[in-house]
Amino acid sequence: MAERITAAVDVADNSGEQPLTAxxxxxxxxxxxxxxxRGTDHDESKGxxxxxxxxxxxxxxxxxxxxxLAGRYRLEECVTRLDGFSSWRAVDExxxxxxxxxxxxxxxxRARSVLAAARSSALxxxxxxxxxxxxxEENDLVYVVHEWLPDATELTTLLASGPLEPHDxxxxxxxxxxxxxxxxxxxxxxxxxxxxxxxRTSTGQWRIRxxxxxAALRGISSDTPQRTDTEAIGALLYAALTQRWPYESDAYGxxxxxxxxxxxxPDQVRAGVHRGLSELAMRALANDGATASRHESACTTPEELxxxxxxxxxxxxxxxxxxxxxxxxxxxxxxxxxxxxxxxxGVTQPVPAPPPPLQSRTGKALKWAxxxxxxxxxxxxxxxxxxxxxxxxxxSDDTQTQTQDGSDKKDKQPKPAQPIQIQGAREYVxxxxxxxxxxxxxxxxxxxxxxxxxxxxxxxxxxxxxxxxVGIVYDLGAxxxxxxxxxxxxxxGPHTTVELYAADSLTPSSLSSMEKIGMxxxxxxxxxxxxxxxxxxxxxxxxxxxxxxxSGDQYSNSGYKQGITDVKLxx
Numbered sequence: 001m002a003e004r005i006t007a008a009v010d011v012a013d014n015s016g017e018q019p020l021t022a023x024x025x026x027x028x029x030x031x032x033x034x035x036x037x038r039g040t041d042h043d044e045s046k047g048x049x050x051x052x053x054x055x056x057x058x059x060x061x062x063x064x065x066x067x068x069l070a071g072r073y074r075l076e077e078c079v080t081r082l083d084g085f086s087s088w089r090a091v092d093e094x095x096x097x098x099x100x101x102x103x104x105x106x107x108x109x110r111a112r113s114v115l116a117a118a119r120s121s122a123l124x125x126x127x128x129x130x131x132x133x134x135x136x137e138e139n140d141l142v143y144v145v146h147e148w149l150p151d152a153t154e155l156t157t158l159l160a161s162g163p164l165e166p167h168d169x170x171x172x173x174x175x176x177x178x179x180x181x182x183x184x185x186x187x188x189x190x191x192x193x194x195x196x197x198x199x200r201t202s203t204g205q206w207r208i209r210x211x212x213x214x215a216a217l218r219g220i221s222s223d224t225p226q227r228t229d230t231e232a233i234g235a236l237l238y239a240a241l242t243q244r245w246p247y248e249s250d251a252y253g254x255x256x257x258x259x260x261x262x263x264x265x266p267d268q269v270r271a272g273v274h275r276g277l278s279e280l281a282m283r284a285l286a287n288d289g290a291t292a293s294r295h296e297s298a299c300t301t302p303e304e305l306x307x308x309x310x311x312x313x314x315x316x317x318x319x320x321x322x323x324x325x326x327x328x329x330x331x332x333x334x335x336x337x338x339x340x341x342x343x344x345x346g347v348t349q350p351v352p353a354p355p356p357p358l359q360s361r362t363g364k365a366l367k368w369a370x371x372x373x374x375x376x377x378x379x380x381x382x383x384x385x386x387x388x389x390x391x392x393x394x395x396s397d398d399t400q401t402q403t404q405d406g407s408d409k410k411d412k413q414p415k416p417a418q419p420i421q422i423q424g425a426r427e428y429v430x431x432x433x434x435x436x437x438x439x440x441x442x443x444x445x446x447x448x449x450x451x452x453x454x455x456x457x458x459x460x461x462x463x464x465x466x467x468x469x470v471g472i473v474y475d476l477g478a479x480x481x482x483x484x485x486x487x488x489x490x491x492x493g494p495h496t497t498v499e500l501y502a503a504d505s506l507t508p509s510s511l512s513s514m515e516k517i518g519m520x521x522x523x524x525x526x527x528x529x530x531x532x533x534x535x536x537x538x539x540x541x542x543x544x545x546x547x548x549x550x551s552g553d554q555y556s557n558s559g560y561k562q563g564i565t566d567v568k569l570x571x
Contacts, residue, residue: 035206063088063103068244069143070136073101085109086216087146089564098148099133102217103141110219111142118144124186127466128179130199130209136437144213147181152199152207156252157237159243166274167242170315172198173233173280177309178458181302183211190227193232195239203464226301233305236286240267242271246285249398260325276312283308303433320351329359362404368557417570423477426506427452430468438471443567451490454547460560461546469499470541472564475504479536484570485518487527490563493548494523502537514541519548542567 063086067075073090080087085104092099104111118135125131134145155172159163164172175200180190190197192214201206215221222228238246246263257264263286267278283299299305422444427437435454442450454470463469476482485500498521500563501514508514518529544562552558 002260009462013129052421068093069101069103069141070138072098073143073145075101083218090145092145097442098150098410100148102144102146102213103143104217106140106142108142110216111137113219114144114213114216121212121287123503124188124211126182128175128181128205128207129183129211130207132213134243135459140472144211146213148367149199149201149207150432150484151202155198155200155240158200159239163206163243163270164240165318166277167315167317168309168310169237169274169277170309171204172200172206173237173305175278175459176208176236177230177302177305177555178235179208180379181306184226184229184302188212189215190229190232191220191222191225192218193229193236195236195254198236199464205465206271214362215286220494230284230305232283234299236280237277238266238285241277241281243341246281250478274315277315278311280308281429291567294448319459319486328505343494362459375435399566420476420480420482420571422474422567422569425505428471428473428543429506430511432467435470443472443564446566448566450489451488451563453563454544454561456550456552456556456559456560456561457547463545463547463560468511469543469545471541472567473503473541474567475506476538476569479535479538480571482517482531482540482569482571484531485529485540485542486566486568486570487529487542487564488566489522489527489548491548491561491566492523492525493550495521495546495548496527496562497521497544498527499541499545500529500531501541501542503539503541503544505539508539508541510527511543523548540569 075088075301088101091103118132122132130147177568245251245256249255250256267273284287401464425440428567439452503514517533547560547562
């Protein structure tokens with residue numbers, strides 16, 4: 001039997017119809033500004049992979065700015081009003097944050113499927129997707145509340161200025177394919193995955209909006225949802241590499257391919273395209289799955305696409321470029337050049353040799369005079385030193401004063417750092433699941449072969465936004481001043497970032513309740529963090545916010561991970 005998943009849909013930017021809003025740049029339902037004249041609907045161009053089912057159109061509910069839903073969500077701006085439903089930017093007054101809201105009448109033909117899709121998407125809880133926060137039927141209305149990402153930028157906007165760099169395109173297809181593979185394992189499909197539905201956050205992470213809901217508002221379904229989403233990911237990669245839409249029709253502000261030439265590989269559309277990524281896009285897009293050069297099998301599911309990405313050589317980020325300082329421009333007033341005629345082109349000017357130093361009669365006299373002065377100064381200094389020593393021997397008061405001064409100076413010398421005994425520790429979880437809370441004592445047991453380790457993360461090196469970080473809170477027994485922390489690391493490699501915080505207990509309420517007192521980034525197996533802000537504290541948090549990439553071992557698969565051992569604190 002054919003595989004079938006019915007999902008449903010986003011609004012505004014993916015519809016292709018002119019919304020009843022201003023013609024100027026507006027905010028999409030996830031908080032990213034976009035010009036509405038730039039994109040067209042993916043349904044009319046090709047590649048949506050879905051069919052729109054018939055539905056009874058219902059007049060949209062009469063809502064206005066300032067209206068409150070559930071006494072909590074205050075509508076601010078109508079982004080789209082289309083096909084019997086509307087999309088709004090709103091404010092959650094209870095949590096004081098911006099949200100997006102899709103609203104349609106309870107008797108709308110697709111109201112039931114929208115509620116079901118939203119609730120299924122909310123149960124996934126994967127941070128790689130824009131999260132559904134609420135799905136409610138109330139007072140003849142059905143509304144879906146979702147995250148609003150003001151710091152994220154649509155792929156449509158990014159491609160307006162040119163194709164992505166190979167590393168950015170690799171991250172796009174890798175993170176998107178992994179996310180969709182996880183969604184399909186839970187029986188959820190997108191079916192409307194396009195440049196408007198993929199966002200890059202300010203931390204460089206890619207997030208997908210409208211899972212399930214992105215299709216259900218439009219009544220779209222597919223007999224082969226995994227193939228549909230895989231082909232959509234291939235189209236995203238194709239567009240990221242070429243700044244062209246891989247079909248004949250223009251869409252999402254991108255020009256389509258020339259007519260009557262068929263689907264050609266990205267490296268034939270644009271010079272300099274990464275060969276491996278070009279072939280990967282064709283394997284996801286072309287139904288026969290073969291490229292002209294390698295005849296690889298087609299990727300028909302996100303899982304197969306993830307496997308194909310894993311077989312590719314890893315694409316490293318570009319090295320940072322440093323601009324050389326401009327050459328020093330000498331002026332005509334430089335010593336020795338003022339009034340000198342400029343050299344003729346092609347003629348080498350002889351460089352006059354400097355005269356021998358102090359070889360004249362005056363120079364020799366000057367050398368003898370300086371030598372005599374030095375000898376006299378040495379003799380005078382020796383006599384004064386001997387006289388001072390004799391005077392000090394006969395004056396006990398001076399001796400006592402100098403002894404006291406000497407002891408004062410010794411008292412003012414900094415005391416050597418003393419090790420602080422750790423009395424206890426506990427893993428701190430700011431978001432998501434714990435790592436290995438039963439192993440925290442292994443970080444200060446004096447045995448270098450034992451350690452506490454993190455999970456292996458697919459994306460990195462920075463853990464945000466999926467996790468703000470992972471780490472352990474240590475109890476010093478009493479409030480003490482910390483000067484340095486030395487942390488042994490199980491995995492070497494670049495990007496390991498360790499931060500220190502002064503906490504108020506073994507179980508602090510949040511990162512914002514703690515005071516940051518030091519940070520270091522290292523590529524070795526030891527991190528030495530020097531405290532930059534002196535405070536007295538009984539509890540210290542060792543916090544990892546970025547991890548190196550390490551291969552798989554007996555405990556975990558390859559990915560971004562780290563282990564902590566031999567923690568030493570000095571006061």
